[in-house]
Amino acid sequence: MSGLGIGGPLDSGDLILRSGGRPPVRPRFDQSALRSTLVALISTVVFFAFVGFVVVNAPGWSAVQQSFFNGRVWQESVPDVVPAFLTNVQLFCIAEVLILILALAIAVMRSLPGPVLFPVRLITTIYVDFFRAVPGVLIIYILGFGIPGLGIAGVPTDPFFYAVVALTLVYSAYVSEVYRAGIQSVHPSQEAAARSLGLSQFQALRYVVLPQAIRRVIPPLLNDFIGLQKDTVLVSYIGVVEVFRQAQIDEAASFNFTPYVVVALVFLVMTIPLARFTDWLVARDRRRFLANAR
Amino acid sequence: MSVEAASSRGGAAAVPGGPALDIAGLWKSFGDLQVLRGIDLTVAEHEVVCLIGSSGCGKSTLLRCVNLLEPIDAGRILVAGEEITAQGVDVNRMRRRIGIVFQSFNLFPHMSVLHNVTLAPRKAAGKPKARAEADATELLARFGLADKRNEYPDRLSGGQQQRVAIVRALAMEPDLLLLDEITSALDPELVAEVLNVIRELARGGMTMVIATHEMGFARDVANRVCFLDGGSILEQGAPADMFSHPREARTQQFLERIIAAGRL
Numbered sequence: 246m247s248g249l250g251i252g253g254p255l256d257s258g259d260l261i262l263r264s265g266g267r268p269p270v271r272p273r274f275d276q277s278a279l280r281s282t283l284v285a286l287i288s289t290v291v292f293f294a295f296v297g298f299v300v301v302n303a304p305g306w307s308a309v310q311q312s313f314f315n316g317r318v319w320q321e322s323v324p325d326v327v328p329a330f331l332t333n334v335q336l337f338c339i340a341e342v343l344i345l346i347l348a349l350a351i352a353v354m355r356s357l358p359g360p361v362l363f364p365v366r367l368i369t370t371i372y373v374d375f376f377r378a379v380p381g382v383l384i385i386y387i388l389g390f391g392i393p394g395l396g397i398a399g400v401p402t403d404p405f406f407y408a409v410v411a412l413t414l415v416y417s418a419y420v421s422e423v424y425r426a427g428i429q430s431v432h433p434s435q436e437a438a439a440r441s442l443g444l445s446q447f448q449a450l451r452y453v454v455l456p457q458a459i460r461r462v463i464p465p466l467l468n469d470f471i472g473l474q475k476d477t478v479l480v481s482y483i484g485v486v487e488v489f490r491q492a493q494i495d496e497a498a499s500f501n502f503t504p505y506v507v508v509a510l511v512f513l514v515m516t517i518p519l520a521r522f523t524d525w526l527v528a529r530d531r532r533r534f535l536a537n538a539r
Numbered sequence: 540m541s542v543e544a545a546s547s548r549g550g551a552a553a554v555p556g557g558p559a560l561d562i563a564g565l566w567k568s569f570g571d572l573q574v575l576r577g578i579d580l581t582v583a584e585h586e587v588v589c590l591i592g593s594s595g596c597g598k599s600t601l602l603r604c605v606n607l608l609e610p611i612d613a614g615r616i617l618v619a620g621e622e623i624t625a626q627g628v629d630v631n632r633m634r635r636r637i638g639i640v641f642q643s644f645n646l647f648p649h650m651s652v653l654h655n656v657t658l659a660p661r662k663a664a665g666k667p668k669a670r671a672e673a674d675a676t677e678l679l680a681r682f683g684l685a686d687k688r689n690e691y692p693d694r695l696s697g698g699q700q701q702r703v704a705i706v707r708a709l710a711m712e713p714d715l716l717l718l719d720e721i722t723s724a725l726d727p728e729l730v731a732e733v734l735n736v737i738r739e740l741a742r743g744g745m746t747m748v749i750a751t752h753e754m755g756f757a758r759d760v761a762n763r764v765c766f767l768d769g770g771s772i773l774e775q776g777a778p779a780d781m782f783s784h785p786r787e788a789r790t791q792q793f794l795e796r797i798i799a800a801g802r803l
Contacts, residue, residue, distance in 0.1 A: 438645035441606050442659035442711055443635030452658060456649050534648055534691045 315503045322495040322504040329491035330511050333477040336405070336487065340412045340477075341470055347417040352424035353450065369421075376418035382479050385411040389483030408480035416473050423465045427458030460530055467523045471516050478508075557620045559584045559715050559746040560605065565614035567597075567604055574600045576770040578614070582715075585744040589757035589778070592767035593793060598750035599642075601767070602717045605748070606639045619714055635663055638708030639717040642724050644700045646692040646707070652679065653688040656707045664711060671710075678706045682736055698729030705736055716740065718749040722756075734760075754797055758782050766790045 300306060354362075355369045376384070389407040392400060401407075431454045439449035478489035486494075488511060492504035560582040567575040574597045582588050590598045603609045605616055607623060607630050616624045623633040647655050656675040660666040666674070679685050682702050692700050701721055708716060718737065722730040734756050741747065741760050751757055757764055758778040765775040766787070774787045785791045 434641065434643060434645045435647065437603075437608050438641065438647070439659075440631075441608060441634055441637075441639045442707070443631050443663035444659055445631050445663075448662050452662060453647055457647075460649065535693050 312502045313506055315499075315501050318495075318499045318501040318503040319507065321499070322492065322507050325495055326488055326491050326504055326507045327511060329486060330488040330508075330515075332405075332485065332487040333474070334515075336408055336412070336477045336480065336485075337470070337474050339409050340416065340473060343409070343413045344416045344420050344473070347413060348420035349424055349455075351417060351421035352428060355421070355425055356428050373418045373421055376415050377422075381411070381415045381476055382482060384415050385479055385483055388414075389480070404480070404483045404485045407483060408477075408485050412473060412476065412480070416469060416476075419469050419472075420466065423462050423469060424458065426465075427462035428454060430461055431457045463523060463527055467520065471519070474516060475512060557617070558582060559586070559619060560748065561615075561617040561620075562601075562605070563615045563617075565601070565604060565616065566612045567600055567609060568612055574770055575604070575611075578770075578772060580765065580772060582746060582748060584746055586762045587741045587745075587747045587749065587760055589761035589764045590748065590750045590767055591752070591754065591757060591764060591793070593796075596767040597770045598767055599719050602639060602719045602748065602750055605715075605717055606637050607634060608639075631663065635659075635711050636714045637717065638711060638713035638715070639719065640701070640704050640708050640721050642720040644692070644697075644704045644724070646700055646704055648692050651689050651691055652684065652695070652703050655692065655703060656710045659707070660710050675706070675710055678709055679703075682706055696729060697725045698732045701725065701733045702736055705733075705740075709740075714746065716745055716747045718747060718751070720750050720752065722751070722753055752797075754782065754794075766793065768793075 303309075351369050351372065354365050355373070357365060385408065388411045389404050392407065393402045435453050435457065436449050439453040440446070444452070477487060481487055481490035481493070488508050492508045495504040496502060558581050560580070562578055562580040565575055565578040566573075578597075578601060580588070580601075590601065592598055600609060604611050611624060614624070615622055618633065618636060621633075622628070623630075623637075647658070650658065653672060653675055656679065657666075657668070657671040660671040660674065661668055676685070676688060679688055682705070684699065684702055684706065687695060687699060687703070692703065695703065701724075705721075721737075722733050725733065730753065734753065737747070737749070737756075738760055749757070749761070761778050763775060764778045764781040765772045766781065766785070766789075767773065768787075768789045774781070774785065774790045781790070782794065785794055
């Protein structure tokens, strides 16, 4: 595994400046970098070939392959599972928008100063403590079965509705803490500068503090959203037929776990591009605002 | 808008009541630390007052109190005859008349230079965008920053950043400008370009209170120098008198240390 440490330019001895004389000539091809890349490549191939060899030659491999990587079941379950994933996509798209708004409101309310606003801080603190403490599944159960169970006329009965509400309530508690950390990371001198120019407290927050805070918390926000995307499978407990429930149905029909592998792949395909997009977003911001960022 | 226009507008606003700035019996503490002990200071219109004294003597706190960034414990602060420390005063409206420039620039890093300068005129003073941008562009050009209007602060030198911060304060057309050790965070070779801006403002008649460690500059630009020691003004006078014949022993000690450090 040591080969994965790819040698940077500092590894090449020919770049070290000697005192006196002419500066060293930089070779047209950095041979040592090429060598490092080759070593890394070979080491990686050898490592995974070895792991693959061990797994495939394990005594139970053919049984495991039949249960998890069954080509026939795969072909049957993909047309079921992939469309069911659209329910998850809908769920987290709606919930994410609501969470971004609700969590920001909570974070701002928790950051408000002054004794008069103590009740606001108290209520939001209790909210965050409560929804971070109680397991999300329980919130989904309580809302999804409890509220329709009250039988009040006009109250929605659609489990999808309660799924959105439950995930929004739970994740807003986490995300509000991410926002709050961002708000606190903006130096007080920024707010002082804004207020000194005559901007109101709200304007200072709106134009100076929040834009900087939110930029800083984009990576941890994405972290929470990946968690949310995966937790959308929890709403299967209250009867929403989404990707995981569909895979369970397929598994029950075929006595085979391959549909779950399809689910895993669907989530991988969804989240990895999102993660790279966030990296790109953060890097673009750094290039724009910082002189020495490359 | 020009600097002269800004200061003459300040002159018009100051007519109804007395001096540009009038501080009486100002006390301020942070917890157990008593920082200001009964400051009395009157600044006439177009006057430039420099505050000198060792670190921790209360210069910065005094300026922050005048800008209402710190609540005061006792005393009164009047700007052009209007008490800004009175109960129920619109703090935001008062701050628009008092510009402050900080040691650490405090530019908004996520905004271009132009956006930094136009934010408060647009959002606090309600100027239309086009006019705010035209005025800002003119001010930036005046201070040699015309080509930097679309840059982000981090891409500028310290001296350029501080000049932008000065322009940002001037864009609100303040009656009074407070400068809080604005060259202390700069590389020595960048100090002059910032001090020259202040000299120009002084020539234009801007009323200024300047906390500074640059004694040569203070002697040059100030109408009056105040020596702060232990949270009160120990001695004040014309710069020529203060620097050549300080009366108080503490002032003499301070100036001797400054001279020993080669700063005068």
